[in-house]
Amino acid sequence: MRVYETHSGRLLGEYRRGADPAAIYQIVFNRDATKIAVASDKGTVHIFNLETPSGQPVLYEDAGRNRQSSLAFMKDLLPKYFASEWSFAQFHLRDGRCALHFDEEEGNAIWAATFDGYLYRFVFDVVRGGEAVQMLCKPLFD
Numbered sequence: 714m715r716v717y718e719t720h721s722g723r724l725l726g727e728y729r730r731g732a733d734p735a736a737i738y739q740i741v742f743n744r745d746a747t748k749i750a751v752a753s754d755k756g757t758v759h760i761f762n763l764e765t766p767s768g769q770p771v772l773y774e775d776a777g778r779n780r781q782s783s784l785a786f787m788k789d790l791l792p793k794y795f796a797s798e799w800s801f802a803q804f805h806l807r808d809g810r811c812a813l814h815f816d817e818e819e820g821n822a823i824w825a826a827t828f829d830g831y832l833y834r835f836v837f838d839v840v841r842g843g844e845a846v847q848m849l850c851k852p853l854f855d
Contacts, residue, residue: 714740714751716763728761728800743815750823751800756809758825759800760837760845801842804835822848830854 714737716725728749735753742749742763752758808829816822816834823845825833834849 714749716749726763738810739813741813741815743820744817748815750813750815752806752809752811752813752825754809756806758804758806758809758811758813758823758835758845760802760823760842761800802837802845803843804837804845804847806833807831826853 714728716728717723718725728751733755735755737751737753739752740749747763749761749763750758751761804823806825806827808827810828811825814824816824819836821839822834822836825835827833830853832849832851832853833847835845836848837843837845
């Protein structure tokens with residue numbers, strides 16, 4: 714995925730959710746556009762920290778960073794794939810077809826309503842990232 718600044722059209726960053734091709738079902742930004750969550754047909758939701766329009770990385774007090782290839786230092790010599798950033802946090806759903814929403818009151822939580830009829834709430838660590846913790850799973854319909 715490529716994220717551009719809408720005013721200037723400048724590329725802010727290139728982000729990858731995995732190595733194999735996937736259909737993207739949903740992309741959602743948080744309120745201040747510092748994070749993005751992406752759901753795919755692989756049943757995963759990946760969370761990325763974005764860059765600000767000035768090109769500087771988003772700086773939280775103890776913010777986690779997106780992962781990069783161990784060969785990223787050679788990005789000028791290798792294919793563009795090695796210069797991309799991977800998600801800093803993620804979680805898995807039975808069905809990747811969902812509607813996502815960042816919990817704005819608790820900036821490290823995401824709600825997911827899946828097409829198979831469940832409501833989930835996941836919390837992720839903004840410092841360490843990694844696998845988000847499922848806090849809620851309940852059927853949407855009785």
